Structure formats: structure tokens, C-alpha cells
Amino acid sequence: MNILPDFILRRVAANRTHWPRLVHFAARINRIGLYLSAQSRILLKTIYPDTDFSAGNDFVVSQYALQAKVDAVLKRYQADPEAYKYFFGQPYQGLGIAGIFGDRISDYRFDDYELRRFIKEGDRVLDIGCNCGFIGILASYRTGCHATGIDINPHMVEIGKLAAEHLRISHLVEMKAGRLQDYNPETPFDVVLSFATHWTDDNNYRVSIEDHMARMAGYLKKGGTLIFETHCNDVGNAEFYAALEATKTLFSFDGLYKQTDSKTRELYIMKRN
Numbered sequence: 001m002n003i004l005p006d007f008i009l010r011r012v013a014a015n016r017t018h019w020p021r022l023v024h025f026a027a028r029i030n031r032i033g034l035y036l037s038a039q040s041r042i043l044l045k046t047i048y049p050d051t052d053f054s055a056g057n058d059f060v061v062s063q064y065a066l067q068a069k070v071d072a073v074l075k076r077y078q079a080d081p082e083a084y085k086y087f088f089g090q091p092y093q094g095l096g097i098a099g100i101f102g103d104r105i106s107d108y109r110f111d112d113y114e115l116r117r118f119i120k121e122g123d124r125v126l127d128i129g130c131n132c133g134f135i136g137i138l139a140s141y142r143t144g145c146h147a148t149g150i151d152i153n154p155h156m157v158e159i160g161k162l163a164a165e166h167l168r169i170s171h172l173v174e175m176k177a178g179r180l181q182d183y184n185p186e187t188p189f190d191v192v193l194s195f196a197t198h199w200t201d202d203n204n205y206r207v208s209i210e211d212h213m214a215r216m217a218g219y220l221k222k223g224g225t226l227i228f229e230t231h232c233n234d235v236g237n238a239e240f241y242a243a244l245e246a247t248k249t250l251f252s253f254d255g256l257y258k259q260t261d262s263k264t265r266e267l268y269i270m271k272r273n
């Protein structure tokens with residue numbers, strides 16, 4: 001059920017100048033939803049006064065408290081002239097299990113990319129250009145792996161830290177604010193996630209595929225796994241495929257693993273030679 005009739009929403013969305021307001025309106029609705037679901041748990045507490053189900057309640061009620069902290073970060077982000085605004089000043093990534101609003105829903109991507117098949121408990125996972133780091137955070141939450149996320153945007157990194165705290169997995173998650181170009185970890189990783197970050201719209205990372213892949217190989221153990229998601233405009237680009245093919249000196253892979261995002265992107269699973 002839509003909040004407004006479909007034909008009105010489509011007419012508003014057809015004009016791109018309305019998108020920022022539409023996105024902020026959607027974020028506000030999400031906030032109201034979190035408030036209402038917190039209230040629903042508080043209500044139950046009053047009718048079962050003798051039952052202690054604070055743990056279950058806390059999980060839902062604290063989502064609203066988390067949102068208040070996220071809002072404070074977003075306020076600083078929106079006011080920061082240095083920070084590129086990917087989604088009109090809202091996070092590029094959303095996180096369903098914590099109620100965090102964003103453009104691309106991490107929970108869906110985690111399942112769609114079948115990440116459980118490639119990440120196991122105890123693995124060291126690096127998520128580069130991780131935005132809020134929600135993919136690595138979900139990986140830790142669901143598999144027990146150790147996740148390190150790095151992103152140039154300190155505000156998104158801060159939101160990632162808040163989410164890890166909320167999910168009580170801060171001990172498994174390390175979020176770093178910084179440039180990928182300056183990141184030289186001492187110990188190589190079991191798995192590296194390179195999702196929509198081999199070049200970036202904000203122009204803070206513009207390298208050739210060859211250079212990017214060489215950097216990714218440097219972060220991985222021999223036999224480690226690179227999970228690589230393309231941008232939409234790489235799909236069907238012969239030059240991109242040729243550059244990818246040339247990385248077979250560094251990685252073994254049998255072509256495309258699967259198409260994602262309604263067939264607008266591609267996912268590759270590559271083994272470090």
C-alpha cells in the first residue's frame with residue numbers, strides 16, 4: 001500500500017528536481033516508523049507488567065535511540081562542504097535490521113550476492129570504500145567473521161560504528177576513516193569486498209582497473225577471495241571486460257558469477273593466485 005496514490009508519486013518522481021525532497025520525506029517516514037514500532041513494544045510492556053522481555057524490547061526500542069544518534073551524524077554530514085553527497089545527504093547504504101534508511105539495502109545485497117557462501121566464522125574481511133560498512137557489519141553479525149571497513153567519508157564511518165555498537169558486535173568490527181590509497185595493512189585478508197568502488201563518483205578514487213586490482217591483490221592472502229561488484233555503466237563495456245580479463249595474471253575466475261540489482265550490475269568471485 002502506498003502512502004500516496006501511485007500516479008501522484010510517479011508524477012512527482014518524474015521530475016528529478018523533486019528527488020531530494022522525496023528522499024528526505026522517505027527518511028522522515030522511516031523515522032516515524034521506528035518511533036511507532038518502539039511505542040508498540042513499550043505498550044506491550046505495560047500490559048505484561050510481570051514478564052521480563054526487556055531484551056526483545058530493547059532491540060526494537062533502541063532502534064529509535066540509534067536513529068537519534070544517526071540523525072546527529074547526518075546533520076554534520078549534510079553541513080560538511082567537503083563531503084560528497086551520494087544520496088542527497090542520506091546514507092548510500094541502508095541497514096534493515098537496524099532500521100537505518102539508505103539508498104541500497106545491505107541486507108538484501110548480502111543475500112542476493114550469496115555472501116554466506118564465501119565468508120566464514122573467523123575470516124578477516126576487508127570492505128573497501130565501505131560507506132557505512134554495513135556489508136562487513138552484516139557479515140560479522142551473521143557469520144562471526146572479523147570485518148574491517150575503510151571509507152574516506154568520516155560521517156559514514158561514524159554511522160557504521162554506531163550500527164556495530166547497536167548490534168553488539170563492536171569487538172568484531174573495525175571502521176577506519178581514510179583514503180584507500182594510503183591504506184597499507186600489515187596482515188593480508190581472507191576476503192576483500194570491492195563493491196561499486198573501483199572508481200568513485202566523488203572523484204576521490206580514480207585509478208585504472210589494472211591498478212585497482214593490483215591493490216586488491218596486495219590486500220589478500222594467496223588463495224584469498226576478492227568479491228567484486230561492478231558499476232552499472234561497466235555492464236556491456238568491452239573495454240572494462242578486456243581490463244578485467246587482463247587481471248587473470250593476479251586472480252583466477254570463471255567469468256561472471258551473477259548479475260545483480262535487476263541485472264544492472266555484475267558480481268565476480270575471484271581467487272588470488
Ligand SMILES: C[S@@+](CC[C@H](N)C(=O)[O-])C[C@H]1O[C@@H](n2cnc3c(N)ncnc32)[C@H](O)[C@@H]1O
Nearest residue numbers: 129130131151152153179180195196200204205
Ligand atoms: C558508490 S559508493 C560504494 C559504497 C559501498 N562499497 C557499497 O557498495 O555500498 C563509493 C564509496 O567510496 C568511498 N570513497 C571514495 N573515494 C575513496 C577513497 N579514496 N578511499 C576510500 N573510500 C573512498 C565513498 O565515500 C563512498 O562511500
